[in-house]
Amino acid sequence: MRVTKRNIVLSAGFFLLAIPTLNAQESLYPYLHLMDDYFTRSSTENNSITELFTAEATIRSITYNQDGTQKINTFSASSYESELNALRADYKLFQEPVVLLSQGYGALETFFCSVHTGLIHKIDGDTINLRSAQSFQLVNKDGWKIHHLSIQNENPWSPISDNLWPKELTASISNGKNISESQASEPFETYDPNKVYNVSEVDEAPVYPGQKSLLQDLMKSFDVTLQEDESHSPFIIEIAEDGLASLKYVNDLSSSQIENAKSFVNSMLIWYPALKDKASVRCKMVMYIK
Amino acid sequence: MKKLFHISLCLIFSAALNAQEASYGSPQDAINGFFEASSASDDSVRQSIFSSLFLADGQINAIIFKEDQSVINKLGSWKKFLGESTSFYNSYDLSFDEVERSINYYEDIAAVHSLAYQTLTEKINPSVIYEQFLWYTFDLIYDGNGWKLTSVSWINATDNQPIDDALTQDTIWHTLNK
Numbered sequence: 001m002r003v004t005k006r007n008i009v010l011s012a013g014f015f016l017l018a019i020p021t022l023n024a025q026e027s028l029y030p031y032l033h034l035m036d037d038y039f040t041r042s043s044t045e046n047n048s049i050t051e052l053f054t055a056e057a058t059i060r061s062i063t064y065n066q067d068g069t070q071k072i073n074t075f076s077a078s079s080y081e082s083e084l085n086a087l088r089a090d091y092k093l094f095q096e097p098v099v100l101l102s103q104g105y106g107a108l109e110t111f112f113c114s115v116h117t118g119l120i121h122k123i124d125g126d127t128i129n130l131r132s133a134q135s136f137q138l139v140n141k142d143g144w145k146i147h148h149l150s151i152q153n154e155n156p157w158s159p160i161s162d163n164l165w166p167k168e169l170t171a172s173i174s175n176g177k178n179i180s181e182s183q184a185s186e187p188f189e190t191y192d193p194n195k196v197y198n199v200s201e202v203d204e205a206p207v208y209p210g211q212k213s214l215l216q217d218l219m220k221s222f223d224v225t226l227q228e229d230e231s232h233s234p235f236i237i238e239i240a241e242d243g244l245a246s247l248k249y250v251n252d253l254s255s256s257q258i259e260n261a262k263s264f265v266n267s268m269l270i271w272y273p274a275l276k277d278k279a280s281v282r283c284k285m286v287m288y289i290k
Numbered sequence: 291m292k293k294l295f296h297i298s299l300c301l302i303f304s305a306a307l308n309a310q311e312a313s314y315g316s317p318q319d320a321i322n323g324f325f326e327a328s329s330a331s332d333d334s335v336r337q338s339i340f341s342s343l344f345l346a347d348g349q350i351n352a353i354i355f356k357e358d359q360s361v362i363n364k365l366g367s368w369k370k371f372l373g374e375s376t377s378f379y380n381s382y383d384l385s386f387d388e389v390e391r392s393i394n395y396y397e398d399i400a401a402v403h404s405l406a407y408q409t410l411t412e413k414i415n416p417s418v419i420y421e422q423f424l425w426y427t428f429d430l431i432y433d434g435n436g437w438k439l440t441s442v443s444w445i446n447a448t449d450n451q452p453i454d455d456a457l458t459q460d461t462i463w464h465t466l467n468k
Contacts, residue, residue, distance in 0.1 A: 056365045059347060060431060060440055062398050070434045072346060079328055101394055103403055105425045105456035106355040107363070108445040112394035112401045133396035135429050139353060141363045148349060148441035150429050152399040160396060243317065 031109045034144040043094045053077035053147040062153040094118040099164050104124050107140035114164035131160055159279045196238055196282040202274040206239040206283050222264040223290035230290035235261050242282040243270040261289050313436030317400040320437045323384045331379055338374055344368045344439045351443040382410040390457050398432040405457055423447035425456040
């Protein structure tokens with residue numbers, strides 16, 4: 001376990017140097033033992049986690065119904081353990097924190113962390129990799145205990161930020177250094193979040209919301225087409241990760257065409273953004289205006 | 291006089307209704323609401339604001355950190371806190387000045403940290419004033435209508451340990467100790 005102060009993240013190369021200081025750090029930061037215990041036990045069958053929580057502890061997870069409405073699930077430590085055990089009937093469960101943001105004073109400590117969860121089907125070996133953000137409140141009550149835990153699984157339309165899911169660490173996960181080859185079969189974040197992809201490069205192209213005719217009618221009203229022809233000039237729009245469209249390349253357009261293209265883009269609804277490696281990415285589309 | 295009484299009743303009812311129906315559009319609004327409620331000397335105002343601020347089974351946890359490093363934990367629901375703090379509020383007026391606030395969040399969960407300066411003034415003898423720093427940590431969830439507090443914990447500063455450190459965030463890249 002490596003600990004750094006004041007938002008400094010150590011480089012991966014420092015990792016080996018940090019190992020000999022492991023024990024010293026853990027005695028300095030005893031609540032880290034608890035976090036270690038929690039993730040190790042929750043990843044191990046027949047290992048109870050309830051004693052790691054206070055008697056009054058509450059665990060809350062957020063799930064979403066098919067219609068997108070939100071449901072807050074509240075558990076005691078024992079009922080949460082029962083949930084994990086129910087999952088274990090079909091899956092091997094593996095949980096590992098990636099980055100932990102820690103703040104604390106005296107007998108109160110908090111962790112806001114990113115967590116990688118692997119669910120490996122016991123029969124067919126299929127692996128489901130999940131990412132989540134989790135917020136822990138720990139209190140020192142006859143030893144450090146978890147008193148409150150909130151869990152939010154990653155929304156694929158809104159990936160967990162790079163500071164909580166750094167490439168240096170996630171690369172080692174996908175290379176199988178931290179998890180088995182079967183778990184690594186679904187590598188995370190091989191996409192480049194800064195790149196603007198062509199439609200041909202993404203797994204799923206951006207989709208305009210509503211009926212297909214909605215976009216067609218809009219294009220028709222501004223005399224825009226997707227097919228090149230002599231009477232139309234090309235321009236490029238970009239659909240950002242959040243689905244907002246913006247006008248990009250307009251060098252081939254006249255000033256009146258630019259104004260029309262601007263109005264066209266401003267009239268658009270929010271798109272479903274392009275997907276690559278299960279993450280929403282920036283994507284550019286070529287269109288033609290008269 | 292009777293008319294004035296009725297107008298007052300309506301205003302009180304309306305204020306209570308607004309507080310109960312209030313939803314907090316951002317975690318920051320919810321934290322402001324918490325400090326507003328915590329400063330209110332009227333039990334019914336605190337009750338009203340807390341009921342709109344917290345999930346029904348939300349927690350309030352006070353951790354009393356003594357100079358000798360020993361600790362008294364008072365963990366429980368916000369409803370229990372309201373019941374048990376009435377006599378304290380009968381004896382003191384409370385005010386809070388926030389010094390610093392920080393937030394970590396993802397989608398529908400947020401963790402907010404706040405360093406606040408608390409002033410307690412004795413009601414029967416206002417010249418008696420107690421002051422201390424408290425560090426608060428708030429867990430919040432967006433429930434579809436607004437942000438709700440799910441757990442609030444605070445701890446007092448001691449002379450032996452600077453509380454400014456509470457807001458210093460450490461970043462830990464973790465590998466399990468296996």
